[in-house]
Amino acid sequence: xxxxxxxxxxxxxxxxxxxxxxxxxxxxxxxxxxxxxxxxxxxxxxxxxxxxxxxxxxxxxxxxxxxxxxxxxxxxxxxxxxxxxxxxxxxxxxxxxxxxxxxxxxxxxxxxxxxxxxxxxxxxxxxxxxxxxxxxxxxxxxxxxxxxxxxxxxxxxxxxxxxxxxxxxxxxxxxxxxxxxxxxxxxxxxxxxxxxxxxxxxxx
Numbered sequence: 001x002x003x004x005x006x007x008x009x010x011x012x013x014x015x016x017x018x019x020x021x022x023x024x025x026x027x028x029x030x031x032x033x034x035x036x037x038x039x040x041x042x043x044x045x046x047x048x049x050x051x052x053x054x055x056x057x058x059x060x061x062x063x064x065x066x067x068x069x070x071x072x073x074x075x076x077x078x079x080x081x082x083x084x085x086x087x088x089x090x091x092x093x094x095x096x097x098x099x100x101x102x103x104x105x106x107x108x109x110x111x112x113x114x115x116x117x118x119x120x121x122x123x124x125x126x127x128x129x130x131x132x133x134x135x136x137x138x139x140x141x142x143x144x145x146x147x148x149x150x151x152x153x154x155x156x157x158x159x160x161x162x163x164x165x166x167x168x169x170x171x172x173x174x175x176x177x178x179x180x181x182x183x184x185x186x187x188x189x190x191x192x193x194x195x196x197x198x199x200x201x202x203x204x
Contacts, residue, residue, distance in 0.1 A: 004158050005142075014138070017131075020167060021166040022166045023165045024165065026196055027165065028166075029166075029201070031082075031116070031137075031139070032171050032173040033116065033173060034060055034088070034173050035074075041173055054201045057173060061107070062087055065109045071110070080112075080203075082137065084110075084115075084116050085106045088118040089102045092121035115137065137168065138168075140167040141168070143158050146180075152179060159188040
């Protein structure tokens, strides 16, 4: 589906964005957006430890400012950190100067050269300019765990259907997605492990 795995003709509009890693390697890249969230993040970290894998957390600056100890715990437990702006601003609908100011404000609390545009809403021109400073990361698979109208079982099906070698996969570290994510994420990972996938962080 268009929302769950962007077609190649859309990706060609964004040559400065990372959508997927090597299709030749049986490796997946789990990412979690919108944290750190005290009610959700510790559970994810425990699950990742139990599963024996590492992930990348694209954190919101405002949340990192409120919960610096939790941000530090993500790092100490061996996971990568990326920037997701300060106020989760959609670049496509925002004045570019104001959008970049929001990103730089977030960077005061999140030290990373990885940046994921909130909602994936960014113009090709904005992406090109940001790529001079950041690795701009979108995704190969978005699980839609944030959509409360979808049952948790559907989120798992989406994840398993679209994932392939090199997929960068999005779950959400948020209260909004909590129910769907907590059901689908560990179940999908266990299936991927059975299929022989390995997991890596995105490079900072």
